[in-house]
Amino acid sequence: MTEITVYTRNINSDEYPFGLAKAVHFSIGKEGRRIPLNRNYGILFAPGDISEANTIIPLGIDEPRIYRSHDGSIMVCGRRITESGQPYETDFGRLWCWQTTDLIRFKTIGLVEESELSGYDLEESLETDETMAKEALEFWDPPTGDIDPEHSKYRFPLAEGYGDPVIFSRDGKWYFISTNDNTDDIGIYVREADTVQRLFDKETEQHLILPYDPDRNLIQTFWAPELHLIGDELYILFAVSGKQWGPQCHMMKLKKGGSIIDPDSWYDPVKVLKKDGSPLARGAITLDMTYIKAGKGSYVVWSYREHIMDPLDTGSMLYIASVDEKQPWKLTSDPQLLSRPLFGWENVAGTINNEGPYAFIRGNTVYLTYSGGSANAYTYAVGLFTADYNADMLDPASWTKRTAPILTFYNVDEFGPGHNSFFTDENGDLMIAYHAETGIKEHLRCDMIRRVCFKKDGTPYFVLAH
Numbered sequence: 001m002t003e004i005t006v007y008t009r010n011i012n013s014d015e016y017p018f019g020l021a022k023a024v025h026f027s028i029g030k031e032g033r034r035i036p037l038n039r040n041y042g043i044l045f046a047p048g049d050i051s052e053a054n055t056i057i058p059l060g061i062d063e064p065r066i067y068r069s070h071d072g073s074i075m076v077c078g079r080r081i082t083e084s085g086q087p088y089e090t091d092f093g094r095l096w097c098w099q100t101t102d103l104i105r106f107k108t109i110g111l112v113e114e115s116e117l118s119g120y121d122l123e124e125s126l127e128t129d130e131t132m133a134k135e136a137l138e139f140w141d142p143p144t145g146d147i148d149p150e151h152s153k154y155r156f157p158l159a160e161g162y163g164d165p166v167i168f169s170r171d172g173k174w175y176f177i178s179t180n181d182n183t184d185d186i187g188i189y190v191r192e193a194d195t196v197q198r199l200f201d202k203e204t205e206q207h208l209i210l211p212y213d214p215d216r217n218l219i220q221t222f223w224a225p226e227l228h229l230i231g232d233e234l235y236i237l238f239a240v241s242g243k244q245w246g247p248q249c250h251m252m253k254l255k256k257g258g259s260i261i262d263p264d265s266w267y268d269p270v271k272v273l274k275k276d277g278s279p280l281a282r283g284a285i286t287l288d289m290t291y292i293k294a295g296k297g298s299y300v301v302w303s304y305r306e307h308i309m310d311p312l313d314t315g316s317m318l319y320i321a322s323v324d325e326k327q328p329w330k331l332t333s334d335p336q337l338l339s340r341p342l343f344g345w346e347n348v349a350g351t352i353n354n355e356g357p358y359a360f361i362r363g364n365t366v367y368l369t370y371s372g373g374s375a376n377a378y379t380y381a382v383g384l385f386t387a388d389y390n391a392d393m394l395d396p397a398s399w400t401k402r403t404a405p406i407l408t409f410y411n412v413d414e415f416g417p418g419h420n421s422f423f424t425d426e427n428g429d430l431m432i433a434y435h436a437e438t439g440i441k442e443h444l445r446c447d448m449i450r451r452v453c454f455k456k457d458g459t460p461y462f463v464l465a466h
Contacts, residue, residue, distance in 0.1 A: 002133045003030055004103065005125040006064040006076055009040070015440065018083050019348030020379065022060025023404075024076055026103065026140075028133045037103075037140040041410040044106060045343035045403045046080050046096045049088070054306075056315050056340065058083055058347050061096060065122035074100050074126065077112065103128075103136035104457065106403070142453070142461055159200055163435040164288075164356065165447040166421040167196060168227040170234070174199055175260055177225045177236070178435075181445050187211050188225050188238060192261050196425055196449075207261035210236075210252065216268065217242035224356065226421065227260075228291040230298065231325035234260070237300075239287035240269070248272075249280055249289040249302055251329045272300070275331045288419075291328070292359045294366050295390045298323050300331070301338065301368065303355040315341045315352030318370060320393060336394050339370070339385070345405055346372030348379045356419035360430065364389045365458060371418035372405070378440045380418035382407035384459070407434070407462055414448065415440050422452070432462055 005028075009021040023042025027034040037043060046061040062085075064078035077097040080088040095117065097109040159165070161182030168175045176191040176199040188210035193199045212218060218240055225238035234254040239247035249272040258265025272280045272289065280286050281304060289302035300323050305316040317340045322333040341347045341354045356371040366387045373379035383405045391398035409415045420434035430452040435445045450462040 001127045002028060002130055003034075003125045004028055004066060004074075004128050004133070005034060006066045006078075007124065008060075008062060008064060008078075009042075013349075015378075017349045017379070018060055019058060019344030019346075019373075022062060022081065023344055024061055024064045024078060024098075026136075028137060035137065037136060038404065039141060039410045041404070041408055042345070043140070043404050044076060044098055045345060046078065047342035048344075048347060049090070049342075050340070053312055054314055055312060056342065056347055056352055057088075058344065059088055060344055062087075065124065066126045067117075067120045067122050068126060069099070069120070072101075074103070074128070075109075075120075076100070076106070077117070077122065102132060104139045108403070139455055139457075139459075142455055159447040160438075160444060162447050163445045164224040164419045164421075165433040165435060166226045167199070167423045167431075167433050167449075169423065170229075170260065173260075175227060176200070177227055178447060179223050179225070185221050185223060188222050188236070190261050207263075209261065209263045209266060210238075210269070211263070214243075218269070219243050220245060221247045223247055224288045224419070226290055226358075230291055230293075230323075230328045233325075235291075235328065236266070237289045237291065238269075239285075239289070247285050247287045249286045251289075270329050272302075273330045274335070275333065277330070280331075280335075288355045288357060290357045290359065291323075292366065292368070292393070294359075294361065294387075294393060297393060298325050298328065299393050300328070301357040301359075303357070304335075313352065315347065316355050317341070318354045318357055322394060333394055336396060338396055338399060339401060341372050343372070343383075343403055345379070345381055345408075346383070348373050349377075351375075351377075351379070354383075358421045360422040361389060362430075362454075362458070366391075366393075367460065368399070369406070369420055369422075371420070373418070374416070375418065376416075376437075376443050378409050378415035378437060380416035380437075381405035381409070382418055382420055382434070386458075406460060407432075409440075412436075412450070412462060415442075417448070432460075 011021045024044035026037040048059045049057040059080045061078040062081045077095040094111040097112045098106045100106045162178040163181045164179040189206040221241040223239040236252045241247045250269040252269040253267045284306040292299045301320045303316045306314045318338040319335040320338045321331040321335045339354045351374040353372045359368045368385040384402045385399045387399045415437040417436045438444045452460050
């Protein structure tokens with residue numbers, strides 16, 4: 001037998017702030033020989049609350065305890081607290097609880113009356129068998145030493161001063177498109193090459209395909225461009241602002257027989273509209289739109305935010321809607337709220353983000369990643385939703401959201417990894433491209449690539465390709 005211990009960490013505002021420290025952490029082993037799971041990053045994050053003004057109240061967890069219930073499952077509970085360290089007053093007399101049978105998959109139970117737990121021994125540690133402990137260790141810190149040397153052709157960083165990278169293959173060529181952070185987010189540029197690696201050679205040309213253009217009201221914040229084949233047409237999905245700052249989702253279609261790197265081969269951008277033809281947002285911003293084709297439907301997912309940077313800031317949230325492949329810039333359903341940044345890693349240190357969604361499909365599962373935390377700092381991280389391929393994507397209940405992120409500065413040893421995309425490389429391997437910071441105190445974005453591997457339950461994890 002061995003011990004499972006639950007704990008929170010000390011708050012360090014410079015390296016591990018409240019939103020990260022006040023989560024349930026786990027270690028396995030006896031006193032003096034305990035091994036932290038998930039590299040000592042939190043695994044269970046209690047959700048924050050939503051105020052009457054529709055703003056998010058950040059909450060953490062304190063005094064975590066673990067016990068075994070009458071049915072043999074393992075229960076974890078703790079007291080939700082505010083950023084000031086005080087118990088959250090609406091939870092009076094109740095604890096927030098989770099349930100697990102394997103220390104890998106956790107079911108959120110929610111608030112439970114403390115009186116209902118009086119018959120249990122709520123402790124910091126619980127004995128469990130060695131098999132469960134071993135499997136938990138392998139899941140939260142999977143081995144990464146078996147990567148074929150054949151996959152050692154990527155160098156890091158690939159491109160400095162860029163962000164939100166997307167790599168795309170078409171007609172035997174490779175393309176790289178990203179937010180142009182190194183030139184103040186003005187214009188959309190594309191690189192073309194014969195291989196992925198050559199996309200990042202110094203001599204590879206950047207082709208300006210959408211310039212600053214006041215006549216078309218293309219003025220600022222050319223953000224998060226993505227290349228997607230929708231039906232049999234190629235589109236760029238991106239956000240842009242006019243004279244007044246306020247990015248909105250747009251689409252731009254490639255003309256028949258056109259070249260991706262030729263600006264004249266693209267039709268004028270159009271704004272994404274609701275099904276009644278009205279703007280996607282009024283008095284709010286929309287950005288980071290992506291496209292998913294699953295089951296019998298086509299969908300777009302994007303980030304939406306009201307009252308940005310004022311006291312009524314809602315935080316950025318993810319919405320989903322269906323579209324027709326023939327007119328993907330016009331929704332065919334009402335937008336459905338998919339997610340708000342309620343977990344501590346999503347709303348850490350004053351940043352309130354759910355953004356940068358991107359999906360891939362493996363087997364019968366849709367994997368939808370997104371980013372939370374500070375997009376310009378080390379806390380940026382990638383979260384994960386999953387859904388059955390044939391499910392109703394517009395039903396939030398079809399999606400399962402993990403409480404802990406899958407890509408952080410703890411499990412890849414890079415600072416602020418986030419806003420990712422996926423592509424299949426020349427070897428048929430699934431790869432993830434994303435941006436990260438050069439240091440915990442630095443803010444120069446660099447675009448990176450890693451190989452995607454999979455745990456036994458299908459959860460993706462990431463290893464260097466070198």
